[in-house]
Amino acid sequence: MGNDLQLYKQLLSLPLFQGLSKGDLEEVVTHTRLGFETYNEGQYIVQENAPCHQLIFILKGDFEVETIAANHSYSITETLHAPELLQPERLWGLMQFYTKSFRCKTSCQILSIEKSEMMKLCDQYLIFRMNLLNLLSTATQRSERRLLRLHSANLEHRIIYFFADRCLRPAGAKTIKIKMTQLASEVNDSRLDVSRALNNLQKKGFINLRRNYIEIKKLEEILQHLAV
Amino acid sequence: MGNDLQLYKQLLSLPLFQGLSKGDLEEVVTHTRLGFETYNEGQYIVQENAPCHQLIFILKGDFEVETIAANHSYSITETLHAPELLQPERLWGLMQFYTKSFRCKTSCQILSIEKSEMMKLCDQYLIFRMNLLNLLSTATQRSERRLLRLHSANLEHRIIYFFADRCLRPAGAKTIKIKMTQLASEVNDSRLDVSRALNNLQKKGFINLRRNYIEIKKLEEILQHLAV
Numbered sequence: 472m473g474n475d476l477q478l479y480k481q482l483l484s485l486p487l488f489q490g491l492s493k494g495d496l497e498e499v500v501t502h503t504r505l506g507f508e509t510y511n512e513g514q515y516i517v518q519e520n521a522p523c524h525q526l527i528f529i530l531k532g533d534f535e536v537e538t539i540a541a542n543h544s545y546s547i548t549e550t551l552h553a554p555e556l557l558q559p560e561r562l563w564g565l566m567q568f569y570t571k572s573f574r575c576k577t578s579c580q581i582l583s584i585e586k587s588e589m590m591k592l593c594d595q596y597l598i599f600r601m602n603l604l605n606l607l608s609t610a611t612q613r614s615e616r617r618l619l620r621l622h623s624a625n626l627e628h629r630i631i632y633f634f635a636d637r638c639l640r641p642a643g644a645k646t647i648k649i650k651m652t653q654l655a656s657e658v659n660d661s662r663l664d665v666s667r668a669l670n671n672l673q674k675k676g677f678i679n680l681r682r683n684y685i686e687i688k689k690l691e692e693i694l695q696h697l698a699v
Numbered sequence: 700m701g702n703d704l705q706l707y708k709q710l711l712s713l714p715l716f717q718g719l720s721k722g723d724l725e726e727v728v729t730h731t732r733l734g735f736e737t738y739n740e741g742q743y744i745v746q747e748n749a750p751c752h753q754l755i756f757i758l759k760g761d762f763e764v765e766t767i768a769a770n771h772s773y774s775i776t777e778t779l780h781a782p783e784l785l786q787p788e789r790l791w792g793l794m795q796f797y798t799k800s801f802r803c804k805t806s807c808q809i810l811s812i813e814k815s816e817m818m819k820l821c822d823q824y825l826i827f828r829m830n831l832l833n834l835l836s837t838a839t840q841r842s843e844r845r846l847l848r849l850h851s852a853n854l855e856h857r858i859i860y861f862f863a864d865r866c867l868r869p870a871g872a873k874t875i876k877i878k879m880t881q882l883a884s885e886v887n888d889s890r891l892d893v894s895r896a897l898n899n900l901q902k903k904g905f906i907n908l909r910r911n912y913i914e915i916k917k918l919e920e921i922l923q924h925l926a927v
Contacts, residue, residue, distance in 0.1 A: 538847070539847075540847045540848075540849070541844075541847050541848050541849045542849045544849065560835075560836040560839040560840060561836070561840070562832075562836070563829070563832040563833045563835075563836035563837075564832075564833050564834075564835075564836030564837035564839075564840050565833075565837045565840060566837075566840045566844075570843060570847075590825070590828075590829075593828060593832075594825065594828075597818070597822065600818075600821060600822075600828070601791070601818075603832070604790075604791040604792075604821075604831065604832075604835065605791045605792050605793075606792075607788075607791075607792075607832065607835035607836055607839060608788040608789070608790070608791035608792030608835055609791075609792035609793045609794075610839040611788040611792075611835060611838040611839050611842065612788060612789070612792050612793060612794045614839065614842035614843075614846075615798060615842075616769075616794075618842075618864060618865055619766070619767075619768045619769050619798075619865065620768075620769045621768070621769045621770045621772065622884060622885050624884050626887075629887065636846060637846055637847065656850060656852050657850050658887060659854075659857065659886060659887040659888055660887055
């Protein structure tokens with residue numbers, strides 16, 4: 472009983488279930504095939520290119536998401552925390568596979584729901600349907616806004632936005648593996664200028680330059696600073 | 700009767716109604732409040748920033764879409780043809796307003812469906828629900844792919860992809876109003892190099908440089924050429 476209550480709370484913290492009444496939630500939990508699993512630290516929850524047949528919710532724990540560019544020319548690793556939903560837009564549409572890898576940093580509690588069950592929920596609950604349409608629409612709206620936003624002439628801004636645009640969340644810790652020449656080519660600037668800009672960002676305490684990668688502790692802090 | 704048959708055909712040509720049976724379509728047409736209107740040449744169907752309460756389908760005619768960047772620093776005008784659906788992702792989500800302006804180039808036949816009616820259709824027809832989820836998911840997937848794609852070191856490529864990424868369709872005629880200095884700042888290159896690249900593209904017959912704007916006749920031709 473106490474467990475049920477906790478589960479309800481966890482489900483309600485996920486954007487897809489928000490707004491469902493306690494009665495509805497009880498019905499969902501009773502009549503939907505829900506897959507609960509615990510993954511250990513270091514274990515992959517999903518790997519890049521795996522087919523997406525189900526929605527996976529992380530209910531508890533910390534995990535890493537790795538985003539890899541086409542041609543594997545760079546990668547961005549983000550640290551995220553539960554509750555989170557893994558690439559919901561991959562369950563439908565033309566490309567039904569995950570494009571990112573998700574790996575546990577701590578032990579993680581996972582809830583998975585098969586596509587057929589998702590369609591049933593979508594059939595039965597107006598609010599679930601609305602949540603789903605809102606979620607997918609907002610994702611598209613955000614990417615449109617990103618494209619049309621005012622670009623800065625400042626190279627430090629460019630570099631940070633280049634990273635931020637490719638992250639799942641514009642906040643938290645990120646590790647970017649990228650060669651200086653690749654980054655220079657992505658932002659269309661000289662290797663020397665890019666190196667200077669990165670060193671400036673390091674001096675300001677926003678990033679750490681490591682041998683093979685760039686470390687960001689709190690992306691939200693840099694974005695806030697740049698917006699001023 | 701003949702009119703009905705034509706309407707069914709037109710609806711079936713829209714991605715949202717694809718796969719519905721003739722019986723279902725008859726029911727949709729009978730039980731849904733459908734708004735039919737004809738707009739004249741030069742008339743606006745929707746203007747930027749108008750609230751989005753309904754889905755608007757263009758059933759017949761040619762029209763222009765204008766996309767304006769933040770700060771109105773540049774604009775892109777595309778010529779599109781029916782059948783088309785205007786920014787379906789704006790009916791839900793955080794930002795429920797149109798971000799583009801749509802204007803008739805010829806007389807246009809429009810079908811509009813209120814959000815409440817859309818939700819009813821979504822409630823009643825599994826296939827409609829699937830079409831909607833597929834449509835929105837594919838839009839998100841496409842923008843992710845665009846972000847992570849391999850960037851070219853070639854400035855002509857950069858410029859063309861800068862335009863193409865901000866278009867609704869990667870094909871057809873486009874007019875881009877942008878100052879050379881703004882374009883240079885967007886692609887992070889010198890005004891002189893950008894001017895050279897544009898002149899090269901003109902020499903190859905891909906674009907026309909006008910006094911205040913850039914004309915592209917067939918974007919698909921340039922993209923094909925660049926991909927080689």
